[in-house]
Amino acid sequence: GILERAPGVKSLREGGTLGVISEKFSPLTFRNYQDDVWDSAKVALVTQKVFKEKYEQRRVGCFNCPIRCGRFYSIEEGKYAGLRMEGVQVNALRGFGSNLDITSPAEILKANAITNQYGLHLDGIASVAGWIFECFEKGIITEEDLGYRVGWGDIDSFIRLTEDITYRRGFGNILAEGIQRASKKIGKGSEKLAVLVKGMESNEGRMRSHRAWALGIMTSLRGGGHLDGAASVEGCGFDDELCNSVYGIPNVNDATDYEHKAELVVWMEK
Ligand code: SF4
Structure with missing residues (x-):
């Protein structure tokens, strides 16, 4: 049938959606859309092969799907030992990896896990974090606003920001409204860094x-x-x-x- 002839099906079965990304092909949103490609040396640290060898337990899929593109992961050692979760799809690699410039697979798994745990929309929280990180980089939002520093590649600042947004604490109360409303409240040029489609956050390569x-x-x-x-x-x-x-x-x-x-x-x- 058509399914069996489609090259994408073979790739999804073997490597899930992460399998489409390689050092040679990495159309990954970089630092809140400042670029649309990620350094190949960084991509090499978070390929599907790395996730598979270090953390993959088994394939999973939606009910009755003949492809089963999902994966179940487990972290056995290090800071996040004991973490068990389903993910990471390519949008998580992009949203938490290239978008926030995080190159540790365990940290990308952790970011995906807390997103699931808090019931957040992955594209939304990844986009808000990327936007805030860039606002911080450009001096639009400061440590005084947030109560702490945030920065590219820093998983701890992402976790703190995510918790503040989830519980609507401090500045997180404004950010929980989403980029469109938050950027209108914050002003100071933050609107120019907002990447929105029909008012919605977008985490796409x-x-x-x-x-x-x-x-x-x-x-x-x-x-x-x-x-x-x-x-x-x-x-x-x-x-x-x-x-x-x-x-x-x-x-x-x-x-x-x-x-x-x-x-x-x-x-x-x-
Ligand atoms: S239906 Fe679910 S398991 Fe199947 S390809 Fe789509 S997302 Fe993957």
């Missing part, structure tokens, strides 16, 4: 390189996420026959090409 992917995210009903119409097939190696038989359009494999991308997004959003 490939926005500068993949045309249908970006168009789908920009035009999706809710806004900001890739689950409502972003085409993930660009660059996946679909041949002419497969594209025609599934989408009724010629090949859309070239991510940077604009041809037929609008039609592809319409197909996806239907």
